[in-house]
């Protein structure tokens with residue numbers, strides 16, 4: 226078969242907007258358009274797609290996972306499950322709850338899947354069991370390590386953290402394994418803030434120590450003289466949800482409140498009459514310091530010998546955030562030297578801390594066993610919040626509390642849904658046009674849109690293009706969580722370009738074009754003059770279409786598989802190829818011809834429901850006017 230040189234121009238063969246002509250099986254010829262009435266409904270119904278051996282291939286699950294077909298209306302809705310996790314579970318996914326969770330949340334989970342509550346699992350036991358579960362729900366006591374994700378063998382799709390802090394979950398590992406992590410960020414805020422205030426006030430008045438003293442039969446009124454709060458300066462370190470609630474309550478106690486938070490908005494603080502100050506100013510001027518930042522590599526041990534030495538002598542410290550933000554040995558030294566007069570701690574580097582912990586045993590320290598979130602109300606709220614997030618994630622919804630994936634508002638998702646499907650299909654088609662399939666390193670995606678750049682979130686689209694490019698040629702599973710990671714691992718660089726067009730911004734996108742550089746194509750006509758394998762697609766009436774191959778305009782709806790043929794443009798070609806497919810019982814859904822000029826080169830794009838057998842493709846290849854052809858498996 227001769228290989229044609231790339232064409233530099235395309236001459237529109239029809240009056241359709243992109244110049245492609247659609248064809249129809251009754252071969253009726255309309256002015257400017259040959260139409261081909263397909264035997265299947267043009268709206269996607271059930272995309273049963275087979276591999277070349279005729280068995281349902283991975284592509285069938287891709288389609289069914291991404292598309293939920295509303296047969297009654299003929300509309301396609303996005304099931305984002307495929308964006309994040311394989312849907313390998315049966316009708317009842319299995320959910321492991323490894324720490325105490327409120328009953329209301331358990332009920333939500335039981336309504337959806339099989340729930341096993343196995344509290345107090347050792348790390349080994351968790352690793353042994355995890356591969357039987359689709360979801361894991363934890364609080365702060367379960368360490369979800371890389372080994373846990375490895376042991377899950379790809380089954381674990383979502384980890385739900387029933388609370389705020391996700392420092393007990395190895396996020397990079399979760400992302401690499403394509404496992405979504407969601408948390409319940411709001412339901413325990415008030416509980417934590419109330420506990421912070423409880424520790425602040427009880428520390429100031431020696432409540433815990435004097436209680437213990439009385440229970441030991443003593444009456445030590447002079448020993449337990451406290452300090453007043455009114456007029457004292459409280460530094461809130463971390464002015465987020467809990468920090469700002471603590472600030473609000475402390476103001477009610479008559480305290481002067483300042484805060485340090487490098488990321489907090491000054492106007493939010495100002496609205497509460499709280500001054501946002503530098504770290505040093507906060508710790509140097511405060512009488513009380515309350516910690517409310519997350520534990521991150523930056524905040525680890527941020528309270529240490531050096532920072533304690535800068536504090537006002539006699540400062541009092543409250544920690545309901547995370548133990549690791551304080552160097553505990555340094556705090557003991559600061560307490561012994563009197564720089565820190567008292568500390569009230571709910572959280573510890575190691576939980577539970579050792580019985581011999583000098584910090585826990587220190588007479589100027591009040592401790593509680595990580596009780597910040599432990600109110601009935603907070604636990605019910607957290608349980609419902611996390612149960613709904615986990616069920617949503619297993620159902621394929623994009624979560625509003627995703628920690629390691631973009632949070633996409635539902636309205637954006639529903640608007641982008643058909644483009645997300647188009648993006649994946651274009652990725653799948655493009656990579657199949659590469660000679661040899663693999664080795665793609667550089668892909669440029671061009672989005673044409675009438676929308677402002679910041680009014681179009683392309684992360685979903687990029688993830689699905691990545692999925693489309695990588696999955697047909699590797700065993701990797703790609704979803705929204707791990708798309709960028711897998712691309713990087715495979716050495717695939719995807720650059721994106723936005724072209725703003727003068728059109729109605731009502732639809733988010735006009736077209737998506739995928740260009741693969743520096744690769745030979747098995748279909749030479751897909752290569753543009755500047756040497757890229759290039760295809761373009763659009764969404765028409767909610768259905769993804771392939772609209773350009775190389776420099777040829779075509780128009781084929783991407784509902785089944787596609788055959789691309791380049792031929793000398795001459796009468797009878799559509800009938801000839803249509804007949805071959807018909808004789809071999811291959812159902813044609815769509816045909817379109819794009820050509821450079823009448824009786825010159827033309828590309829025929831044929832949508833077929835079934836994957837043609839080798840003999841069918843051989844027969845097509847034997848048609849003398851056909852110069853090259855390729856079968857593309859969607």
Ligand SMILES: NC(=O)c1ccc[n+]([C@@H]2O[C@H](COP(=O)([O-])OP(=O)(O)OC[C@H]3O[C@@H](n4cnc5c(N)ncnc54)[C@H](O)[C@@H]3O)[C@@H](O)[C@H]2O)c1
Nearest residue numbers: 390417463464465466467486488517518519545546597598
């Ligand atoms: N003890 C408990 O039971 C309990 C309960 C709830 C929350 N927490 C912990 O409290 C902390 C805060 O929770 P939240 O819900 O308010 O979270 P949040 O994300 O709403 O607030 C955290 C704030 O810390 C700020 N921050 C980040 N780095 C900082 C830094 N280096 N210095 C100062 N501020 C910094 C962030 O900008 C953010 O505003 C978390 O560590 C959480 O795990 C503990």
Ligand SMILES: O=C(O)[C@H](O)COP(=O)(O)O
Nearest residue numbers: 364365387388389390598
């Ligand atoms: O980060 C949190 O939400 C709190 O520390 C609560 O942790 P817990 O769920 O283990 O009580």
